[in-house]
Amino acid sequence: MPRVPARPLRRQAKQARSQASVDAVLQAAARILLRDGYLAATTNRIAEVAGVSIGTLYQYFADKDAVFDALIQRELETAGRVLEATVINADQPLETSLGQLFDAFRRLQPRGPELYRQLEHVPNALLRKRLAERNERAVAFATRLLEAHRAELRVDDLNLAAFMLVHAAQGIALSASPEQFGERLMTELARLFARYLHAD
C-alpha cells in the first residue's frame, strides 16, 4: 500500500520556525484567494506573499491542492467548533435557537462569504467533498435541534425541514453582502422558519 492516506503535510513541522512557515503559507493563500481570486493564487505567488521560498512551500505541501485542502480543513475545523458551541437548549423558544443557529452561520464566515465562494472555485474533488460533508453535518445538527422541539412542530419530515433550513440559510449567506446579512435579515430568516415549523 504505497498510497499515503491524504496527508496534507509532506513533512511534519517540528520546530517553531517551520510551523511559522506553514502558517504564513496558509495565510497568504487565503489573502490572495480573497483579493485576487483562485487563478491568481499560483504557488509561486503564494510563497512570495508568505515570505518563504517556493521550495519551502513544497517541503510541507505535496502539491498545490494540498495548500487549499489544508486551508479548507482549518476553516471547517473552526466551523465545527462554532457549531458545537451553539447550545441546543430545548427549554428556550425555538425561534431563539434558530436565531442562534443563523448567528453561528454568520460567524462561520468571519471574512464574509467571499472566502467560501473562492474556496468553491478550487477544482479539487476532495475539497468539494469536504464542503458537502460540512453541509451534511450541518443538516444533521439542525435535525437534532428540531427533534428537541418535536412536540411543538407541525412538520412531519424533520430531515427535509432541516435540509431546507441549512441550504436556504446558506444560499442567503452566500448571496447577501455583509451589510445586508445583518440583524434585520437574520431576524426575518428566523421568523420564516419559525412560522413554517411552529404550530400556532
Add this chain to the structure above:
Amino acid sequence: MPRVPARPLRRQAKQARSQASVDAVLQAAARILLRDGYLAATTNRIAEVAGVSIGTLYQYFADKDAVFDALIQRELETAGRVLEATVINADQPLETSLGQLFDAFRRLQPRGPELYRQLEHVPNALLRKRLAERNERAVAFATRLLEAHRAELRVDDLNLAAFMLVHAAQGIALSASPEQFGERLMTELARLFARYLHAD
C-alpha cells in the same frame, strides 16, 4: 473611446456555415464545463470537441472569456424567457403562484445545477456581474408577485421577503441533486414561504 463595448463576437457570422461553428463552440464549451470542469475547458480542447480549428474559434471570440460570456448570455436569455412566461395571476392562490415560481426556477436549470455551478467558476468579473443582475431581476419579479397578493400577506417588507425567497430557493436548487429537487421538495418549499407570508 477605443473600447469596444463588450462585444463577444469578433466577427459577425453571416453565413449558415459560420453560425454553425459558433454554435458548435458554445455547445462544446458547455459540454466540457459539465463533464470535466472549468480547468479542463481550454480553448484548444473546446475547439477540438467542437470539431473546428482553434483558429476558427478565435475568429468569432475575442478571447477565452468571450466564449463563456456568450454561453452565460445565452443561458440567461433562456432564463429570462422562462421567468417572463411564468404568469402572475392574482386570482389564483399564492401557494400556487409560488409553486409555479419554484418550478420555473427548476426549469431554469435544464441540465441540473451543475452548469450554473461551473459557470460561477469562470473567473471573469463580468460574468459574476451578469449572474448578480439575473438575481436582481428575479428578486424584482418576486416582489411584483408578492405585491399582487399584498392584501393577504402579513409581512411588511415585501422586498426583503422576495430577497429571501429567491436566494433561499437558489441555495436549495444549487445544493440539491436533481432527484432531490423533486415534487416533494418543491411542495415543501412553497409551503415554507406560504406559511411565512400568509395571514392564516
Add this chain to the structure above:
DNA sequence: AGAAATGATGAGCGATCGCTCATGTTTCCC
C-alpha cells in the same frame, strides 16, 4: 565543539496554456 537533523533557498525544467498568422478553401455576386 561538531555531527546529524531539520529547515530554507531559488534557478530552472518540462508541460501546458491562450492565442497569432500565414495560408488554403468555400461561398457570394456580378
Add this chain to the structure above:
DNA sequence: GGGAAACATGAGCGATCGCTCATCATTTCT
C-alpha cells in the same frame, strides 16, 4: 467564369504554470 469576401486551418510562439533538486543555513543533541 472569376475576383472578392467570408470562412477554416493548425503549427507553433511567448508566457506562465506546478514543481524538483542541488545547495546552503540553522537548530538540536551529545
